[in-house]
Amino acid sequence: MAPDPGAPALRLAGVGLDLDGRRVLDDVGWSVARGERWVVLGRNGSGKTSLLRIASLYLHPSEGTVDVLGERLGRTDVRRLRARVGVASAAMADLLRPALPAVDVVMTAKHAALEPWWHDYGESDRARALALLDRLGCAALAGQRFGTLSSGERQRVQLARTLMADPGLLLLDEPTAGLDLGGREDLVRRLADLAGDATTPPTVLVTHHVEEIPPSFGHALLLRDGRVQAAGPIDDVLTAEALSVCFGVPLELERRDDRWTARATGGKA
Numbered sequence: 601m602a603p604d605p606g607a608p609a610l611r612l613a614g615v616g617l618d619l620d621g622r623r624v625l626d627d628v629g630w631s632v633a634r635g636e637r638w639v640v641l642g643r644n645g646s647g648k649t650s651l652l653r654i655a656s657l658y659l660h661p662s663e664g665t666v667d668v669l670g671e672r673l674g675r676t677d678v679r680r681l682r683a684r685v686g687v688a689s690a691a692m693a694d695l696l697r698p699a700l701p702a703v704d705v706v707m708t709a710k711h712a713a714l715e716p717w718w719h720d721y722g723e724s725d726r727a728r729a730l731a732l733l734d735r736l737g738c739a740a741l742a743g744q745r746f747g748t749l750s751s752g753e754r755q756r757v758q759l760a761r762t763l764m765a766d767p768g769l770l771l772l773d774e775p776t777a778g779l780d781l782g783g784r785e786d787l788v789r790r791l792a793d794l795a796g797d798a799t800t801p802p803t804v805l806v807t808h809h810v811e812e813i814p815p816s817f818g819h820a821l822l823l824r825d826g827r828v829q830a831a832g833p834i835d836d837v838l839t840a841e842a843l844s845v846c847f848g849v850p851l852e853l854e855r856r857d858d859r860w861t862a863r864a865t866g867g868k869a
Contacts (some may be wrong), residue, residue, distance in 0.1 A: 608632055619650070624647050687762060698748075699745050705758075705761055759790065771804050
């Protein structure tokens, strides 16, 4: 059966995950429609990375159903479908050979591969990879080894890589982690530009910090102890009360110029 082109880009229903005798995710229901930009927030250990690994088809849930771009996990060729999902994460970066030139890091994403010799590539593929590096402000890094790049440069190269195969879904796991203030703000600006571009596919961004939410992200999911605490339009979901419960500490929340800030108020949530 052909995938339904009108189906959500991502849909999870009743998803649970048990790892090493621990309940990591429990009864997760979530849908990402075409054109939406989502941020997923939660403290350490809440299940955010596991949620993204399931959404990116690298981890099977213990229960429930997962539909990605109209195809169901367990009933489709995940190797083919993974090529239609752009993923940027620390785990993905660790898989990339440090000596690989940045342009090859981007180009190999055409086949969801890690090495250029696994598939055949043409000049048009290299030209597209160079154009994507240029779009992310790192064309000058094309010939440099991935392992020699700074944290911010590696993140921009990874973002370019996510776009190589004209994906139907982007999944970004803490792309600003480890960056200094300048690097973080540069990346947030670039993510905002991507989110504001109508040609950018549906996007999910995982983070710990509301300060890292780029403008143009219109939906939020709060994850607490493996369960969805709240999900929906960001103005409805992202409140001081809900965030305080999510992180287990009383917080004040402020929004200014389409950017968020949060700080503790003292006491217990």
